[in-house]
Amino acid sequence: xxxxxxxxxxxxxxxxxxxxxxxxxxxxxxxxxxxxxxxxxxxxxxxxxxxxxxxxxxxxxxxxxxxxxxxxxxxxxxxxxxxxxxxxxxxxxxxxxxxxxxxxxxxxxxxxxxxxxxxxxxxxxxxxxxxxxxxxxxxxxxxxxxxxxxxxxxxxxxxxxxxxxxxxxxxxxxxxxxxxxxxxxxxxxxxxxxxxxxxxxxxxxxxxxxxxxxxxxxxxxxxxxxxxxxxxxxxxxxxxxxxxxxxxxxxxxxxxxxxxxxxxxxxxxxxxxxxxxxxxxxxxxxxxxxxxxxxxxxxxxxxxxxxxxxxxxxxxxxxxxxxxxxxxxxxxxxxxxxxxxxxxxxxxxxxxxxxxxxxxxxxxxxxxxxxxxxxxxxxxxxxxxxxxxxxxxxxxxxxxxxxxxxxxxxxxxxxxxxxxxxxxxxxxxxxxxxxxxxxxxxxxxxxxxxxxxxxxxxxxxxxxxxxxxxxxxxxxxxxxxxxxxxxxxxxxxxxxxxxxxxxxxxxxxxxxxxxxxxxxxxxxxxxxxxxxxxxxxxxxxxxxx
Numbered sequence: 118x119x120x121x122x123x124x125x126x127x128x129x130x131x132x133x134x135x136x137x138x139x140x141x142x143x144x145x146x147x148x149x150x151x152x153x154x155x156x157x158x159x160x161x162x163x164x165x166x167x168x169x170x171x172x173x174x175x176x177x178x179x180x181x182x183x184x185x186x187x188x189x190x191x192x193x194x195x196x197x198x199x200x201x202x203x204x205x206x207x208x209x210x211x212x213x214x215x216x217x218x219x220x221x222x223x224x225x226x227x228x229x230x231x232x233x234x235x236x237x238x239x240x241x242x243x244x245x246x247x248x249x250x251x252x253x254x255x256x257x258x259x260x261x262x263x264x265x266x267x268x269x270x271x272x273x274x275x276x277x278x279x280x281x282x283x284x285x286x287x288x289x290x291x292x293x294x295x296x297x298x299x300x301x302x303x304x305x306x307x308x309x310x311x312x313x314x315x316x317x318x319x320x321x322x323x324x325x326x327x328x329x330x331x332x333x334x335x336x337x338x339x340x341x342x343x344x345x346x347x348x349x350x351x352x353x354x355x356x357x358x359x360x361x362x363x364x365x366x367x368x369x370x371x372x373x374x375x376x377x378x379x380x381x382x383x384x385x386x387x388x389x390x391x392x393x394x395x396x397x398x399x400x401x402x403x404x405x406x407x408x409x410x411x412x413x414x415x416x417x418x419x420x421x422x423x424x425x426x427x428x429x430x431x432x433x434x435x436x437x438x439x440x441x442x443x444x445x446x447x448x449x450x451x452x453x454x455x456x457x458x459x460x461x462x463x464x465x466x467x468x469x470x471x472x473x474x475x476x477x478x479x480x481x482x483x484x485x486x487x488x489x490x491x492x493x494x495x496x497x498x499x500x501x502x503x504x505x506x507x508x509x510x511x512x513x514x515x516x517x518x519x520x521x522x523x524x525x526x527x528x529x530x531x532x533x534x535x536x537x538x539x540x541x542x543x544x545x546x547x548x549x550x551x552x553x554x555x556x557x558x559x560x561x562x563x564x565x566x567x568x569x570x571x572x573x574x575x576x577x578x579x580x581x582x583x584x585x586x587x588x589x590x591x592x593x594x595x596x597x598x599x600x601x602x603x604x605x606x607x608x609x610x611x612x613x614x615x616x617x618x619x620x621x622x623x624x625x626x627x628x629x630x631x632x633x634x635x636x637x638x639x640x641x642x643x644x645x646x647x648x649x650x651x652x653x654x655x656x657x658x659x660x661x662x
Contacts, residue, residue, distance in 0.1 A: 149234035153350025280336020448627035453602035
């Protein structure tokens with residue numbers, strides 16, 4: 118009989134997940150309650166309810182609410198079954214006054230509204246002396262998107278067992294906790310307190326007047342071997358948010374102070390072609406987040422390639438202020454000798470102290486780029502060399518050309534004849550001794566040839582050594598054209614793919630670029646271009662001026 122009864126109840130529960138019930142009631146465990154003190158709201162249905170729960174969203178307009186916990190129980194007494202379903206949640210009022218907890222609806226049943234009285238805390242109350250919360254905002258007024266630092270300090274004068282501290286709340290603003298809370302001790306009015314400090318980054322997104330709802334603490338402390346519930350709340354803070362000025366142009370950067378600084382490595386004003394320069398620029402600002410700092414871009418300069426590195430952003434708090442920093446590095450690789458002026462770097466920002474637009478600047482800088490003295494130089498081409506014949510014939514030709522035609526006397530004709538004979542003798546002597554001179558020239562140690570450097574280039578290619586490959590490229594350019602530099606020399610071949618691959622090679626060596634150069638393609642295109650130039654078949658050779 119008992120077994121049959123339990124089976125019947127079980128089947129009844131399966132068939133009717135939502136049973137009809139007669140009453141829906143709502144109650145609170147405290148009334149009146151203190152400002153900032155949690156109380157428990159319980160909603161009860163005298164029946165089994167599954168798949169439905171009361172809508173409590175209206176409470177959030179006046180109270181701070183926690184999650185809903187659902188419970189149910191079923192009992193059978195003398196063959197009669199009864200069920201009960203409850204919904205419970207923690208509720209807190211931030212302000213004093215009389216409030217109405219609205220009626221709730223579940224499965225067509227409606228509860229009765231509750232009138233709740235919230236009383237202010239007395240400054241002389243003992244619990245205020247045992248535990249209290251302080252909050253402050255710095256600076257006290259903000260512009261739209263300006264970052265303020267909201268600092269909360271919880272003072273605990275008793276043995277804390279557990280507790281929770283809510284975050285501040287404000288409409289139309291972003292509130293983010295910075296880092297972890299800090300724990301320390303302070304003495305206030307001769308009493309020692311444990312102090313828990315939390316810092317929040319507050320950024321309003323709209324202008325106007327706002328009230329920051331303060332954090333609330335609720336917990337339990339030990340007193341005379343007993344657990345006691347305690348609570349505390351900080352004071353409201355009124356905030357005036359100013360709009361962005363209508364005449365402001367550029368990226369909006371509201372701050373109390375913005376500074377630009379830079380470092381150079383090497384720090385010399387004179388560098389050699391191909392030597393990378395690391396330029397590190399640091400942008401520091403107060404009262405803004407690290408995400409608000411604008412990226413730093415440098416103008417491209419003909420003759421110097423620039424490879425930006427990854428930027429590093431950080432922020433911290435100090436003396437009640439948010440400090441953000443952007444560190445941006447750039448690798449500058451000079452390509453041709455000369456004097457270069459790097460333009461100034463200029464970043465606009467709005468000074469919130471004097472309500473005026475200011476500029477953070479780095480002055481322009483001049484650097485001198487010289488040819489690499491360690492790179493080998495080539496001798497002049499054979500057809501461009503000055504021969505002894507040219508040295509002899511040209512001066513004699515000048516001597517034989519009279520500046521002014523005058524009547525010639527017998528003595529003149531005699532001198533002219535002697536000079537002609539002397540010229541013939543000199544020419545004969547030169548023709549006899551010319552082979553010896555050529556032979557002696559062949560004994561001079563030759564300078565490095567193109568083939569020797571190309572051989573080094575091929576070795577570096579076989580080893581896939583990008584650094585050695587690039588150094589061999591520079592040596593080849595310096596040998597073939599000492600005054601142009603690598604980029605200008607490569608540009609003569611008018612091979613865009615070759616220039617593009619060399620740029621990728623430089624980027625992979627002097628920046629954190631993920632792109633890599635095809636060394637085989639560079640070697641193939643370059644050797645073919647040099648071969649075409651040597652045989653006169655280079656139809657792509659660009660005209661230089």
